[in-house]
Amino acid sequence: MGIVLGANQYGKAEVRLVHVDRSSPRHVLTDLNVSTHLRGRFEATYLAGDNASVLATDTQKNTVYAFARKYGVGSPEDFGLRLARHFVQSQPPVQGAQIEIDQLPWQRIEVGGQEHDHAFARPGGERRTTTVTVDGDQAWVVSGLTDLVVLKSTGSEFHGFPRDEYTTLPETTDRILATSVTARWRYASADLDFDAVYPEVRTLLLETFASVHSLALQQTLYAMGQAVLEKFAEVAEIRLSMPNKHHYLADLTPFDLDNPNEVFIAGDRPYGLIEGQVLREEAPDAGLAWEFVPGFI
Ligand SMILES: O=c1[nH]c(=O)c2[nH]c(=O)[nH]c2[nH]1
Numbered sequence: 001m002g003i004v005l006g007a008n009q010y011g012k013a014e015v016r017l018v019h020v021d022r023s024s025p026r027h028v029l030t031d032l033n034v035s036t037h038l039r040g041r042f043e044a045t046y047l048a049g050d051n052a053s054v055l056a057t058d059t060q061k062n063t064v065y066a067f068a069r070k071y072g073v074g075s076p077e078d079f080g081l082r083l084a085r086h087f088v089q090s091q092p093p094v095q096g097a098q099i100e101i102d103q104l105p106w107q108r109i110e111v112g113g114q115e116h117d118h119a120f121a122r123p124g125g126e127r128r129t130t131t132v133t134v135d136g137d138q139a140w141v142v143s144g145l146t147d148l149v150v151l152k153s154t155g156s157e158f159h160g161f162p163r164d165e166y167t168t169l170p171e172t173t174d175r176i177l178a179t180s181v182t183a184r185w186r187y188a189s190a191d192l193d194f195d196a197v198y199p200e201v202r203t204l205l206l207e208t209f210a211s212v213h214s215l216a217l218q219q220t221l222y223a224m225g226q227a228v229l230e231k232f233a234e235v236a237e238i239r240l241s242m243p244n245k246h247h248y249l250a251d252l253t254p255f256d257l258d259n260p261n262e263v264f265i266a267g268d269r270p271y272g273l274i275e276g277q278v279l280r281e282e283a284p285d286a287g288l289a290w291e292f293v294p295g296f297i
Helices: 043-048 057-071 076-090 194-211 217-231
Strands: 015-021 028-040 094-103 107-111 114-121 127-135 138-152 177-187 235-244 247-249 263-266 272-279
Touching: 015 057, 028 057, 028 076, 057 076, 057 263, 076 094, 107 194, 114 194, 138 194, 177 194, 177 217, 194 217, 217 235, 217 272
Parallel strands: none
Antiparallel strands: 015 028, 015 263, 028 094, 107 114, 114 138, 127 138, 138 177, 177 235, 235 272, 247 263
């Protein structure tokens, strides 16, 4: 009985590319998940481990980042066609290429009714949350939101941290800052127009994220909590959990390309996890408000 190799293809899956067009102060953000699939004469590697025809998947990934810098991104369709044609035309064993691209949507955050130049939020996915607790005749309300994904393409620095023998992180005065906000705030009363307050707190969290020039995600977290407490007397305390969704500047120097904060690798894990509570010194006692509330602290 003969055994033969059937259909096959190979490539790099889920190359997370974030491109920032900084040619004007109104940044254009393109966030893609790119997968490459090459088809062609690859029997030798499957059958004998002969890689002479195998364009490494690592090379395919590098091509995605290099092309973003060289040609910009534009529509995902044009970007995909450019990549696919490049692989087919530049590598004789490659007869066909299929490029799959998912684009992650971002909307500009509005500050004072004006679209922000470099602060964005991911539409959808976010949820409003509440946990109410009643004990005898006492009642507590902890409300909030989770999975509110936000990103600033500039206006964020991180430096001045200690350097020990294990520190490799470069200092930066301009980086992408992105996080998925979980916020839970405790109301000072259980008798409020909750539907009126909620959207205003949400808006203020977004506006503060967008407006604060960040020297650390910790500072941004505190500023967001502080803004809510300053504006809303009915909020006694707020707790925030904000993963630092790292974006790494792609090193394009091996391809003789500079990268002036334009092409980023969106990291998945590990991520920094920044959490904190901001409260009024005179806040009424939390009682059972946080008992068994999922989350942190
Ligand atoms: O805003 C930040 N806070 C940190 O504590 C930290 N640590 C790190 O590696 N990057 C960052 N960024």
